[in-house]
Amino acid sequence: MARIMDGRSLSDSIREKVKEDIGKLQQYGTAVGLGLLLIGEHPASRQYFLAIKKACSKVGVDTYQFKLPETASMNEIVNVVHSINSDERINGLLVLFPLPGRINARRIVNEIVPEKDIDGLGSLSVGRLAADESTLQIFKEGYIFKEGYYEMLYECRFMPTVSSFLPCTPFGVIRLLEHYGIGIKGKHAVVVGKSLAVGRPLSLMLLAKEATVTVCHRETHDLGAFTRQADLICTATGVRGLIKEDMVKEGVVVVDIGINVLDDGSIVGDVDFEPVEKKASFITPVPGGVGPVTIAMLLEKTVRSAQRSEFLKSPLMLG
Ligand SMILES: NC(=O)c1ccc[n+]([C@@H]2O[C@H](COP(=O)([O-])OP(=O)(O)OC[C@H]3O[C@@H](n4cnc5c(N)ncnc54)[C@H](OP(=O)(O)O)[C@@H]3O)[C@@H](O)[C@H]2O)c1
CATH class of the missing domain: 3.40.50.10860 (Leucine Dehydrogenase, chain A, domain 1)
Incomplete structure (x- = not known):
């Protein structure tokens, strides 16, 4: 039985930090x-x-x-x-x-x-993501060169010199995986959907994190042949029941980004949740998975933008 990746609790902790950062700026x-x-x-x-x-x-x-x-x-x-x-x-x-x-x-x-x-959709932001110029933000750890040495940074998402933002939803997926300690490097990630808002930037982020990435879409023949090979499946199509139990392998990590509103007003994702949950090691629910993290990302990036412009205008004040 899979462990549920709870987007609401991650979103709450990001929002708390955002509130704190806003308080500091207000000072x-x-x-x-x-x-x-x-x-x-x-x-x-x-x-x-x-x-x-x-x-x-x-x-x-x-x-x-x-x-x-x-x-x-x-x-x-x-x-x-x-x-x-x-x-x-x-x-x-x-x-x-x-x-x-x-x-x-x-x-x-x-x-x-x-x-x-802020949602990284303009051509410059997309280009910087593709050229690996803005992907430092998806790494929790990194290095800076300081006083002749490389110093380890554990939280280097705030890069005042990087003026591009990453799209909220795929960035939220990366944060959710990171939060649950799910490694990406060397894994086979299958992304279903290639939109500019979700599937495409997500595939670039996973690639930057050194996954082997396969991108599937409407014209992909035999989708299951690809998803069955995946260590990580991220689906963003808006097609209810697209990912079925016989299309996933034991222990797979499943991130369901899709949103489908049913006639009774309830919301489901792209994945046949109950049977797939039995085979997966981790799975996101819909609702309560990627959605809340997307909004938290939007808030976080707005505050980063404010910090950045404040830093560039008066670097000594925020130092
Ligand atoms: N949770 C969140 O925060 C959040 C945020 C954004 C979007 N969403 C949801 O995520 C879903 C996708 O959003 P989007 O903006 O990326 O939508 P979109 O622009 O309509 O793109 C959908 C993608 O799915 C592919 N697709 C459609 N039917 C398919 C099929 N049968 N097999 C394989 N691929 C198929 C399409 O392929 P083609 O390119 O070949 O047509 C396209 O690339 C929607 O349900 C949306 O509501 C959720």
Whole structure:
């Protein structure tokens, strides 16, 4: 029987630390702010918008809401993004998805300056992840060169010189694995889904952590032939029951990122939970797995952005 990876408890501990960090910034008179850009009235976007606002208010992040009608023109939207880019009160900007169909989402995220691209979706942030320039954040341990020696760092996620952020959901998956002491190096990881928000960046992060990574998608023939070889399966498709018991090997680690809302309003993931749980060594529940960690990541990165800009303006004060 698998051990359950409880995202809620990890999320609580991250939020506590975020609250503490915000308290320290407030001592220097610095508030932490997150911009939320909502275009149209899609129920999923609105629901996520409300959940984030609530989470922000609990830890002391100020939210700035920018609500535009479904009919907003691209110029109007881009103008709002530009004004947020230069707004000193706002440390990060999150665009709520899905956007109305006629809007070019890539155009909008590419207008966000990388220092405020808190979900790492812009081309610069994606490129820096692919080039291994921002992946230091996914390592809990690292080294810095100090006074002629390399000094071990146990928490080097705050890198003032790195101005790009990693996408919240895949970063949350990495943090969840780390929290449960699940090694990634040398493992065969199978990622199901290749979206720019989840599957693709997750596969790059696992690669940076030296897993052997296979990425599967809709056109993959015989998905089970790949998942049966996996030491770690991360699935993000939104297809209920996609990963079945006969598609996994004994002792596999299963991270279910998928969210499927059933007719009765309940939520399930991509994995046939009960039978797969019997074979796996670790598994995330849905809800209560990756979801809560995603929001915690968003809060953490907003505070890191505030710390970074404060550090760059007055490095001696936060030293
Ligand atoms: N827990 C969280 O915090 C969180 C955050 C974000 C998203 N999610 C959930 O994660 C899921 C994926 O989100 P997303 O934004 O990545 O969605 P997306 O953009 O629709 O991407 C879905 C991916 O799944 C692949 N796929 C679809 N059907 C498949 C099948 N039968 N076999 C193999 N692959 C298949 C697609 O392949 P193609 O590329 O070939 O079409 C695509 O790459 C959704 O349920 C979403 O709600 C959860």
